[in-house]
């Protein structure tokens with residue numbers, strides 16, 4: 001067991017890690033940051049996406065010990081300073097981009113990474129970028145709308161049900 005320290009959501013955090021401890025487990029079990037989800041453990045679903053040194057990664061694919069000293073942002077770091085939802089989170093709420101919410105942390109982290117690189121993506125860009133994030137509930141349509149809205153582009157309102 002080794003002590004691993006990373007800057008997580010702007011604060012220095014330390015927790016033990018074995019050589020085999022995955023980043024997602026270090027975050028969830030070591031730091032109790034359980035917003036990052038585990039949907040598959042085989043690097044397919046994207047529920048575990050976090051940002052490491054500014055880039056999105058699937059946290060089930062990285063070893064915590066190898067990331068000692070890294071700068072990590074999780075879904076808990078996406079809210080505004082006053083605790084209100086960040087812009088991407090708010091758009092997911094406004095455009096019904098979630099149902100059960102299991103995939104949502106990873107979706108939000110991937111969407112935020114896309115918008116950093118491509119602030120005005122096309123719908124095709126969004127769909128392509130989110131290919132590594134699986135949602136069992138929504139059919140993706142409102143997720144794409146939410147990301148488009150978060151980019152400040154005009155999106156048709158969600159129809160009343």
Ligand code: FES
Pocket residue numbers: 037038039040041042043044045046047048049058059060061
């Ligand atoms: S838990 Fe990491 S990709 Fe599914």
Ligand code: FES
Pocket residue numbers: 097098099100101102103104134135136137138
């Ligand atoms: S909202 Fe349920 S898996 Fe995406």
